[in-house]
Structure formats: C-alpha cells, structure tokens
Amino acid sequence: MNKIEHAHLKAGDQNLDLPLSTGTENEMGADISKLRSTTGLITFDPGYGNTGSCKSNITFIDGDKGILSYRGYPIEQLAEQSSFLETSWLLLNGELPNQSQLKEFTHQVTTHTMLHENFRGFLNSLPKSGHPMPMTAAMVSAFSAFYPEPESPRVLQETVIRLISKYPTLAAWAYKHSVGQPLIYPRNDLSYSENFLHMMFATPCEDYEVDPVIARVLDQLLILHADHEQNCSTSTVRLVGSSQANLFASISAGLSALWGPLHGGANQKVIEMLDAISEMGYTAQEFVDRAKDKKSQVRLMGFGHRVYKNFDPRAKVLKKACQDVVERLGISNRQLEIAMELEEIALNDEYFIERNLYPNVDFYSGVIYRSIGIPVNMFTVMFAMGRMSGWIAQWMEMRNDPDTRIGRPRQIYTGQTQRDWAPLDQR
Ligand code: CMC
Numbered sequence: 001m002n003k004i005e006h007a008h009l010k011a012g013d014q015n016l017d018l019p020l021s022t023g024t025e026n027e028m029g030a031d032i033s034k035l036r037s038t039t040g041l042i043t044f045d046p047g048y049g050n051t052g053s054c055k056s057n058i059t060f061i062d063g064d065k066g067i068l069s070y071r072g073y074p075i076e077q078l079a080e081q082s083s084f085l086e087t088s089w090l091l092l093n094g095e096l097p098n099q100s101q102l103k104e105f106t107h108q109v110t111t112h113t114m115l116h117e118n119f120r121g122f123l124n125s126l127p128k129s130g131h132p133m134p135m136t137a138a139m140v141s142a143f144s145a146f147y148p149e150p151e152s153p154r155v156l157q158e159t160v161i162r163l164i165s166k167y168p169t170l171a172a173w174a175y176k177h178s179v180g181q182p183l184i185y186p187r188n189d190l191s192y193s194e195n196f197l198h199m200m201f202a203t204p205c206e207d208y209e210v211d212p213v214i215a216r217v218l219d220q221l222l223i224l225h226a227d228h229e230q231n232c233s234t235s236t237v238r239l240v241g242s243s244q245a246n247l248f249a250s251i252s253a254g255l256s257a258l259w260g261p262l263h264g265g266a267n268q269k270v271i272e273m274l275d276a277i278s279e280m281g282y283t284a285q286e287f288v289d290r291a292k293d294k295k296s297q298v299r300l301m302g303f304g305h306r307v308y309k310n311f312d313p314r315a316k317v318l319k320k321a322c323q324d325v326v327e328r329l330g331i332s333n334r335q336l337e338i339a340m341e342l343e344e345i346a347l348n349d350e351y352f353i354e355r356n357l358y359p360n361v362d363f364y365s366g367v368i369y370r371s372i373g374i375p376v377n378m379f380t381v382m383f384a385m386g387r388m389s390g391w392i393a394q395w396m397e398m399r400n401d402p403d404t405r406i407g408r409p410r411q412i413y414t415g416q417t418q419r420d421w422a423p424l425d426q427r
Contacts, residue, residue, distance in 0.1 A: 004028060011039040021052075025060055042410040054238065054401065058091060058393050059229040063307035068314065070227055071095070079317045084222040085109060085192055088164060088389035091227055092396070112165040113186035113195065115139075116146045119170065123177045132174035132381050133259045139170045141252035149246050159247050160392055167388050168192065171381045172199035178377075193218040196385070201373065213328045214372050217321045221365060224314040225383050227390025233257040233264070237391045238398045239407040247395055254391045255384055264380040267366035270302040271376055274335040274367070284341035292351045300346060302339075302363030309356040318364035325371050336367050 007018040007030040016038055018030040029052040036042050045051045060069045068075040071090050078087050082096075089097040089105050097105060122142060126135055140163070147162060148155055173183045176199075184199045193215040202208035228234070237254035241247070258264035277287050291300040305312055326336050343359055346352045369379055398404050 009035070009039075011041055014039050021055065023055075024057075025062070036410070042412075044412055048235070053230055053235060053407075054398065055403070056229065056394070056397060057094070058397060059227045059390070061229055061307055063305070063309050066308055066311040066313050068228075075224065075313050076317060079220045079223050079314075082223060083191075084219045084226070084386070084389075087223045087226055091389045091393040092160065108161045109165040109192065110188045110190075110195070112161050113169050113188065115166055115169050115173065118146070119173070120183060123173060123183075126177070128178055128180055130178070131259075131377055132171070132178055133255065133377075133384075135174040135177070136167070136170055136381055136384065137252050137255035137259070139174070140167070140248055140255060143248040144246060147248075156247070156396075160396075163247070163251060163392060164388055167385055168196040169199060171378070171385060172196060174381065175200060175375070175378055191215060191219075193222065197372075211328065213324060217325050217368060218372070220317065220321055221368065221382070222386035224317060224361060225365075225386030227387070227393065231263070232260070233387065234391060234394050237395050241395045241398055242404055242407040244406075247392065250395055251388070251391055254387075258384055258387065259380055264383045266301065266360075267362035267369070267379050267383070268376050270339075270362050271335070271366040271370055271379075273301040274338050277338050278334055284338055284345055288342060288345045288349060291346075292349070300342065300352075300357070302360055302366075303346060303352065304355070304357040305360045308358065308360065311358045312360040314361040315359040315363055318361060318368065319359070322364045322368050322371075325368050329371060331371060335370070339363065339367055 003026075004020065007020060009016045009018055009032075016035065018032060018035075021029045021031060023029075032043055043051070058071065060072070061067065070078060070087065071094055073082075073090065073096075078090075082090075085106050086097060086102055089102065119139060119142075122139065123135065126138070143162065143166075147159065169186050176183050182204050184202050184204075186195050187198055188195075190198055190210065194210040194212075197210045197215060197218065198208055200208075230238075233254040236257040237250045240253040241250040245253075261269065273287075276282075277284070282290075287298075288300065290296045290298045291303075322336060322339075343363070346357065352358075365383075366376075366379060369382060370376070374382060
C-alpha cells in the first residue's frame with residue numbers, strides 16, 4: 001500500500017482535512033476529533049475495530065507479521081530471558097531495570113504479599129460455589145476500602161506494588177475458599193511464581209515442594225499475557241480510569257471485562273473441546289472435519305485470531321513450554337497428544353491455510369495450566385495475574401497523557417422520535 005500523505009474528507013459540500021498521526025512503526029491514523037464540530041457527523045465503528053483510542057508507547061502488535069513487543073523488546077526474548085517481575089518493571093517504567101532497581105522492586109513486591117486479615121471474613125461471606133473470578137474482582141474493588149486512595153505519586157507507587165504483590169494471594173485464597181481448604185499465607189523467601197504455587201497447593205498438613213521448571217513456565221505464561229495493547233479489558237481499565245476513578249476500581253472493572261468467554265475465557269473452551277474429543281471418541285481428523293463444516297457450528301477452539309493473521313508469537317513459545325511441562329511431570333497427557341494432532345492436521349489443511357488460521361495463545365495455555373494442577377475455573381484468574389502489570393502501565397500512561405479526556409463515545413440513535421406521555425387509560 002502507498003504511504004498516505006494526507007486524509008481528506010468530503011461530506012456534502014464540506015471539505016475537511018484530517019491531520020494524520022504516524023506511529024514509530026509507521027502505522028497511521030486520521031484524526032477525526034474535529035469531525036463532529038465541523039460537519040455534524042460522527043464515525044460509526046461498532047466494537048471500535050477501526051478506532052484508535054489513544055497514543056501508546058507500551059506494546060506493539062503487527063498481526064500480519066506475527067510481531068508482539070513490549071517497549072520495543074520482542075516477546076520471544078522476554079519470554080526466554082526475562083522474569084515476570086523484570087518484564088513488569090519494563091512495562092511500568094519503559095526501560096529494563098538495572099540490577100539495584102530490579103532488586104528493590106523484587107523486594108517491594110515480595111514483602112507486600114499479605115492481605116489485610118479482614119479479607120478472610122470478606123471471603124467467608126461469599127458462597128464457596130462462586131466462581132473465583134468475581135471473587136477476585138470484588139476483593140480488588142474492596143482494596144479501596146482497605147488502603148488509601150492513590151492520590152500522591154508516593155501512594156500511587158505503593159498501590160502499584162500492592163496490586164502486583166497481593167493479587168497472587170487473593171487469587172490463591174479465592175481458590176482455597178472455593179474448595180473449602182484453609183487459606184495458605186504467602187512465603188517471602190519464594191519467587192513470585194513459586195509463592196503463588198505454594199499458596200495454591202500447600203496445605204497445613206503438607207508442604208508443597210515447588211518445582212523450579214514449573215515455576216519458570218508459569219513465569220513465562222505471565223510474561224506472555226502481561227499486555228496486549230487496547231484489548232477489551234485494557235480499554236475498560238482506561239475508560240473507567242478516564243473518569244478519575246482510582247486504580248483499584250479501574251483494575252476491578254478490567255477483571256470483570258476479562259471474565260467474558262470471548263476474551264479471557266477462551267483457554268477454558270480449548271480444554272472443554274479436548275475433553276469432548278477424548279470422551280466422545282472422535283479422532284483429531286474427524287473433529288477437524290467437523291470444524292470445517294459450517295452446519296456443525298463447531299470451531300476449532302484455540303485457532304484463529306482477530307489480530308494475528310500469520311501466527312501468534314505467544315503460541316510458539318507456549319508450544320515448547322507445554323512440551324517441557326509434560327516431559328518434566330512425566331505425565332502421559334492425552335489432551336496434549338490430541339492438541340498436537342489437531343495442530344498438525346489443521347496446519348496442513350487448505351481450509352485453515354486459506355483463512356490464515358493458526359494456533360493462538362489459548363491453544364496451549366489451558367493444557368499447561370491443567371497439567372500443573374490449576375483448575376479450569378482459575379484459568380482467567382491466571383490470565384489476569386499476568387495482565388495486571390499491563391493494565392497498570394496502560395492506566396498510568398492514560399493518566400499522564402495531557403490529551404486524555406473522559407471516555408465518552410457517541411451513538412446513532414435508532415429509537416422513537418419525540419412523543420407525548422399518555423395517561424394509563426389511554427395506552
Ligand atoms: N475454526 C474453524 N473455522 C474458523 C475458526 C476456527 N477456530 N476461526 C475462524 N474460522 C473461519 C470462519 O468460519 C470464517 O470462515 P468463512 O470465511 O468461510 O466464513 C473465517 O475463518 C474467518 O472467521 P472470522 O470469525 O471472521 O474471524 P475473526 O478474525 O473475526 O475471528 C476468532 C477471530 C478468534 C474469534 C475466531 O478465529 C475464533 O472463533 N477462534 C476460536 C476461538 C478462540 O480460540 N478464541 C481465542 C482468541 S485469542 C484470545 C486473545 O488473544 O486474548
């Protein structure tokens with residue numbers, strides 16, 4: 001495509017020059033902020049699929065080329081060489097930390113892991129049968145009642161640390177509550193991922209020896225999920241924050257947005273699909289054939305992506321991580337075998353090739369979580385653990401951007417035109 005030099009809009013007899021914004025990777029946007037005041041028109045873009053809501057220097061995605069980078073660093077390098085806390089610092093501060101910055105950040109995060117003791121009572125007031133996702137959203141929202149509102153930069157910094165350090169504790173506590181087990185307190189001598197595994201799987205009767213290979217894979221999963229630019233939950237965090245709502249309230253709203261099956265819930269669907277294939281005795285080929293048949297309404301879950309049309313770089317990393325976990329645990333995993341067979345067949349099938357359908361991040365993450373014993377209803381809670389630092393980085397960028405205005409989209413009204421109220425006996 002030729003480089004666009006300017007954009008010009010003709011609406012009736014009005015002409016409008018639309019200033020162009022060009023990003024550092026040369027993606028371009030036409031600024032329509034004066035469109036309504038000059039022409040009376042608004043743009044109509046359901047789902048905002050073609051709308052840039054902000055300028056951001058955090059995450060870059062090129063879906064055609066399968067590129068994802070945080071602050072310019074390719075996701076493959078971060079997943080291979082960085083840790084989740086180092087990547088979180090990068091997202092929050094724009095640069096990789098030096099040794100003393102990383103040490104201090106790690107110290108801060110590992111020493112703020114305890115929850116206020118009243119959270120035990122808070123959790124106990126929720127039914128055990130409840131899903132852990134609304135439990136975590138409610139607890140994060142309740143942080144506003146327990147901790148001061150982040151008004152000064154110093155308190156904001158404490159709030160950021162609190163969210164990143166306490167989220168694994170409340171996630172593990174939500175799980176323990178749902179299975180009726182005693183809550184396990186954090187251990188500050190463990191790394192971020194190790195500590196979470198400890199709180200999930202230790203009991204007062206038996207300690208849990210954390211396997212460093214499993215902890216490393218969990219760290220990789222958190223890195224891969226840490227940010228994905230202006231997706232539904234991140235846009236929610238920014239939109240709520242644009243009203244000057246505090247960080248806890250904004251993150252809680254993001255958690256609720258992430259819970260939807262079209263967003264953070266897809267890896268659960270992959271597991272359900274793999275279970276169904278195995279239980280109903282389908283071969284991988286038979287299931288792929290069903291997914292190609294439009295009448296069946298079946299899709300190959302974990303395949304295809306709205307943005308990535310070549311490959312999902314996160315899925316590449318996870319395929320290897322998945323093999324590492326299964327090898328390490330020495331488990332024969334029928335789900336993984338089915339997943340591999342499905343991938344092999346689909347990647348060589350004309351239907352999937354023509355439509356650019358490749359495995360996405362969810363194709364493998366569910367299999368990994370299940371192999372390490374994370375229950376299916378905790379998958380989205382895990383996704384949120386990784387996304388926490390991205391949400392916070394995006395929220396802070398929004399708050400520091402002088403161009404931020406309260407989010408307030410317009411609409412095309414399609415209801416009744418004005419009419420007069422009538423008394424009951426005349427309706
Ligand atoms: N299995 C079979 N056919 C598919 C699939 C699939 N997984 N995905 C897309 N298609 C077909 C679809 O039927 C359509 O065919 P046709 O052109 O003949 O009508 C074509 O491919 C284009 O589909 P689309 O729905 O227009 O594509 P989209 O970009 O709007 O949808 C998607 C992307 C992710 C919603 C879709 O690929 C899908 O439903 N995948 C399965 C669910 C899934 O894995 N979701 C997780 C996404 S990753 C989450 C994240 O990054 O946070």
